[in-house]
Amino acid sequence: MKIMHLGDLHIGKKVNGYSMIENQKDILKQIYSTILKYKVETVLIAGDIYDRSVPSEEATQLLDDFLSHLINVLNIRVIAISGNHDSPTRLDFSGEILAKQGLYILGEYKKLVNKISINNFDFYLMPFVTPATIRKKFETIIEERELVISTYDDTMKFIAGEATKNLDSSRVNIALYHGFVIGSGDDEKEIEKEDSVKPLAIGGKESVAEKYFLDFDYTALGHLHGNRKVKSERVRYAGSPIKYSFSEKNQKKSLTIIDIDKDKFDLEQIEIKDRYPMIELKGTFEEIMKANIDCNAYLKITLTESVLDAMNKLRSRYSQIMELGIEIPTTDSIHKDHSSKEIHNIPIDELLEDLAQSVGVKINSEEMEQLRNILNEIKEVAL
Known part of the structure; x- marks a missing residue:
């Protein structure tokens, strides 16, 4: 049989x-x-x-x-x-x-x-x-x-x-x-x-x-x-x-x-032939975006840097991202200790950059301008 x-x-x-x-x-x-x-x-x-x-x-x-x-x-x-x-x-x-x-x-x-x-x-x-x-x-x-x-x-x-x-x-x-x-x-x-x-x-x-x-x-x-x-x-x-x-x-x-x-x-x-392959990718945002793979593959992506709105940016190229994680080496993180006494004397741009860098995020000039505007709006409401 x-x-x-x-x-x-x-x-x-x-x-x-x-x-x-x-x-x-x-x-x-x-x-x-x-x-x-x-x-x-x-x-x-x-x-x-x-x-x-x-x-x-x-x-x-x-x-x-x-x-x-x-x-x-x-x-x-x-x-x-x-x-x-x-x-x-x-x-x-x-x-x-x-x-x-x-x-x-x-x-x-x-x-x-x-x-x-x-x-x-x-x-x-x-x-x-x-x-x-x-x-x-x-x-x-x-x-x-x-x-x-x-x-x-x-x-x-x-x-x-x-x-x-x-x-x-x-x-x-x-x-x-x-x-x-x-x-x-x-x-x-x-x-x-x-x-x-x-x-x-x-x-x-x-x-x-x-x-x-x-x-x-x-x-x-x-x-x-x-x-x-x-x-x-x-x-x-x-x-x-x-x-x-x-x-x-x-x-x-x-x-x-x-x-x-x-x-x-x-x-x-x-x-059996797969309809879509399952692929794991790990690297910087730029490396992931340039990967030579099927754009419709099922993806598990691990970024080695933090990127604002990463999922939406990645989906502009890849249609089926099942998992997205961030894995930043601790040596790349920047840790600064600002005391409550001196924090008021530090420019807001520097504080934001320090905070972002501590989790591996790089803020460009356009994003910094948006953050400033948001903070100013918050100050106006508070006053």
Whole structure:
């Protein structure tokens, strides 16, 4: 079976106030063409379908268009699970009706083992779930077995363990899971995680051992945004199809396609083309303005000097500045100590220049004239 493994679509996401909807539409078109070219039969979506638990109308419409095109136009199956950004209840709506059309979505654990059988394939669906939810949902079983479910690792040891108890080795067994999976001997603190990935646990362990998935013929993971394997070639993250933070700027986004059967496993990565590149720039205002880059790129700019009204001035050249910061070396700052006794004897121009220079700002003659006028107006009002 030819399968496309997707994850972390985050439909409706905004990055620093910029909507990704148009970018996502472009990516979905690339997905359609890749499905046709490689004759994909089934699409797996490993969670974080939406970016928010309550998606916008625009996001809901885009997902509806996407799934309708896959099923009604391309005539392929879709199997999907919820992620930590999704609302499990919303995704479960009309699940039984949709399954008859070839769309299988599982948001909540209505039962411990959730299996979909298609031809000689068994798909085991394991959406994102917290330990507390599993403790409450399967309280009787957990108490009878005297199990301790306090971490995500405990949770998936329990859930995946139930799924693998009765695996049919004559069939192809595929798992879908949304979470943070690490290999044997790995330290979760050393695993690269993108800035746009929401922590699953605050101050606690959020990782799950890869070993719980090694009995499956393939495990389609979601959560981390880089396209990567864990340790086994068959336990993989598809990664997000779009760069959702500047920590992802150097990642090569791609679509994962596997051709799998009991005696076959081939994997291909099909590169995705960015609508706009993500670029970080650092330097003086003049250096930034003269940079040889796409003026429509998503930009993170760090100025090494203070510039009045910097954002508006930069936007005269660059249309999509997502972040703007100022980083001035302390050696360039000028600090002068004027006592209250002598401050009245210092010309206002000098005081303003000293104040500006202390934060790295250079005031030109036109700006100085404007400041003088403002101060004079304030004096007139005060008198």
